[in-house]
Amino acid sequence: MLRNFKVLTPSSLNETLYIINNIEQPYRFLxxxxxxxxxxxxxxxxxxxxxxxxxxxxxxxxxxxxxxxVIGAGVRHETILGCSHFIDNYNGLIEAVAAIGSPQIRAIATLGGNIGNASPAGDSIAALMAFDAEIELRSIDSNRIIRLEDFFTGPGKTVLKNNEIITKIILPKFEGYKSGWKRLGQRRALTISKVSAALAISVSKRPNGSFKVNDIKIALGAVAPTVIRARGAEKFLLETPNFNRAAIEQACVLASKEARPITDVRSNAEYRSEMCGVLLGDLIERVNVFE
Ligand SMILES: Cc1cc2nc3c(=O)[nH]c(=O)nc-3n(C[C@H](O)[C@H](O)[C@H](O)COP(=O)(O)OP(=O)(O)OC[C@H]3O[C@@H](n4cnc5c(N)ncnc54)[C@H](O)[C@@H]3O)c2cc1C
Incomplete structure (x- = not known):
């Protein structure tokens, strides 16, 4: 069968920028x-x-x-998993990337591709958003850095212009935080998330033994047209005078309410909403915030 598409193979970023600045036909990066x-x-x-x-x-x-x-958009998932910086300080990202596809998929698939595909169920996206990631978008004559959260406008839709490419993912350093990522899918592996949650949290103990949340970031995947941050739950936990199990329960209810899921072949909206709270509660428990 004759191929009905062309493949261009630029050898540098500059050549890529030149091509996308001048191309008229619909294209995608490979x-x-x-x-x-x-x-x-x-x-x-x-x-x-x-x-x-x-x-x-x-x-x-x-x-x-x-x-x-600063992670190049073409860095493969497998490379992230072998990097001690990320293993030590970005457990949520490691957990998300380790769950993507299979070893064969992770050996060739990239972070830039997961972001560029703009699926609300993209697993690295929720983890990166819980670490306040930014991305660099380059064209032949411009260079802009935006929050990853602001990149997506709907399923498969982004603010990327026709002459732009994602070049970098910028992760602030997150020392002293605990983090995690968890999803529910049809199977344990090779599955698309029905719902996912990512958490980065910093907690301290007061002299009187009570706990205080210094900072918290919660991202939810597959429960809205794009991956979202659960800002209401974050604000509640940041402002709660006593961070304890009751406060966590309340935050889980708020996170469930922030979801705007749909019913589709993989799951229904009600279940997805409820599971946001369940996943958040599990994550907070699992990262041992009270130790
Ligand atoms: C069997 C299987 C299992 C999978 N399991 C999972 C899973 O568990 N979780 C998950 O999230 N995904 C999963 N995926 C989807 C996919 O593997 C990931 O989204 C992967 O990260 C895509 O990366 P890629 O490099 O292969 O992207 P590509 O397929 O090369 O590109 C994907 C899209 O991103 C765009 N793009 C790529 N690079 C850039 C760039 N630098 N700038 C702008 N746009 C760019 C392309 O134009 C294209 O539209 C699975 C896929 C398969 C086939």
């Missing part, structure tokens, strides 16, 4: 291809040009700076 090729199989006409960015070394670097880690 990084690991684990989303885009599946989509093309289901709908062969949806793209006319694939721009293969999988070998561009500028997109595959991880750099440590004074207050951030």
């Amino acid at each position: 990084c690991g291809g684990t989303d885009v090729l599946v989509r093309m199989k289901d709908n062969p006409g949806f793209v006319k040009v694939l721009i293969d960015i999988s070998k561009i070394s500028e997109l595959a670097k991880i750099e440590e700076h004074k207050s951030t880690f």
Whole structure:
């Protein structure tokens, strides 16, 4: 069968920026291809040009700076899992990335691809959002850094312009936090999340033995048109004078109310809402905040 699309293989980021600045046909980037090729199989006409960015070394670097880690959009999930910086301080990200697909998928699929695909069920997205990640979007003549949270406008929809590419994911340093990620799916592996939750929390004990939340970030996946932050639950826990089990229960109820899920083939809206609270409660329990 004759291929009805073209593949371009730029050898540098600059060449990629030049191509996307001048291209007129509908295109997609090909990084690991684990989303885009599946989509093309289901709908062969949806793209006319694939721009293969999988070998561009500028997109595959991880750099440590004074207050951030900068991860190239082409960094593969497997690479994240082998990085001691992330293992030590970003447990939520490690848990999310370790659950993506299978070893074969993680060996080729990338963080940039998970973000670029813009699924509300994208597993690394919830974890990255719970760490206040930002992303860099580059075009031939501009460079903007936005919060990851502001990138998505709906399922599969983003603010990325036709002449832009995601180049970097910027993670603030998160020392002294406890974090985790958890999902519910049809199976334990090779499944799409029905609902997921990510948490990063810093707690301290007062001299009188009570606990106080210094900072908390909660992200919920697959329960709204985009991954969302549960700001109401976060605010409640930040302001609660006594962080205890009753406060956690209340926050779980608030998180469930913040979800705006749909019913689809994988689950129904009511279950998804309720499970947001359950997952949040499990995560807070699991990260041992009171130790
Ligand atoms: C069997 C299987 C299991 C899976 N399991 C999971 C799972 O458990 N959890 C999960 O979240 N996902 C899962 N996925 C989906 C997929 O593997 C991930 O979303 C993966 O991270 C996509 O990365 P990729 O490099 O393969 O993206 P690609 O398929 O190469 O690209 C995906 C999209 O992102 C865009 N894109 C890629 N790079 C950039 C960039 N630098 N800038 C702008 N846009 C870009 C492309 O244009 C394309 O639209 C699974 C897929 C398969 C086939």
